[in-house]
Amino acid sequence: MIFDNFSYIKTEPLSGDIRTDVKNILLINGKSKTYIHVANVADRNALISKTYDLDHDKCVIAGLLHDISAIIKPEDMLKYAYENRLDVCEAERKYPFLLHQRLSKICAVEYFNISDEEILLAIECHTTLKKCPTKYEMSLFIADKLAWDREGIPPFYEEVNAALDISLEAACYKYMEYMVDNDMILCPHDNWIEAYEQLKNMR
Ligand SMILES: [Fe+2]
Ligand SMILES: [Fe+2]
Structure with missing residues (x-):
């Protein structure tokens, strides 16, 4: 089990x-802020599930578990990835915290016994x-992104929330466009580049 490594x-x-x-696991490991964030994300994802006819419980579970690997130190994430022969891209090598999405999926499988692929792939x-x-x-x-883990309301909140009335794709694109236009991408992940190009071409 992944946590046995730490x-x-x-x-x-x-x-x-x-x-x-x-x-419990977030609080006993000193991550109370992460708990507040994931609870907010679960609530927000549950709201989105109503609009887009998604399974409510799957959206709540994905929200609750998406950042669960925050209890692992970022420097250990890269070590774990190498030791377990995960393919690591340049962005993940430079910014190991990017690996937390993939490690959260592993925690969801190995510690929380989640097997639903739709939940796991969303976390990943x-x-x-x-x-x-x-x-x-x-x-x-x-x-x-709408229930982000920083203080206050995200600067892109209104635009992205309005795009959510159009489609999930429109909302994703709006957020990504905001990040690109404002030079807020430290090092683009391969998946990000592919998703952004595809969403841009779909408009
Ligand atoms: Fe995250
Ligand atoms: Fe998050």
Whole structure:
């Protein structure tokens, strides 16, 4: 199990209630801010699920688990990736925290026993998106950005939220366009580039 690789990670027996279990593991590992963020993302993803006819519970679980690997130190993420022979792209090598989306998926499988592919794939690309994204992948991507983990309201909030009335694709594109236009991409991930180009061509 992934957490066994890190002696500093504390775990407790699972209760079976995912919200309780996510809260417990984040709090005992000193990540109370992450818990507030993931609870907000779960709520936002649940709202989006109504508009786009997605499964409510899947959207809540994806929201709760998407950043669960935050209890792993970023410097250990790259080490774990190399030791487990994951393909690491240039962006992930330069900014190992980008790996947290892939490691959160592994935590969801190995610790929370999640096997639903729609949930797992959404968690795996929630930071970068990817080419031909599913509705679950786009909804989590957008929920994560609208309920972001920083203070205040995101500067792109109104534009992206308005685009959400048009389509999930329009909302994803709006957010990505904002990031590109404002030079806020440190090093574009391969998946990001492919998703952005495709969404741009679809307009
Ligand atoms: Fe994240
Ligand atoms: Fe997040």
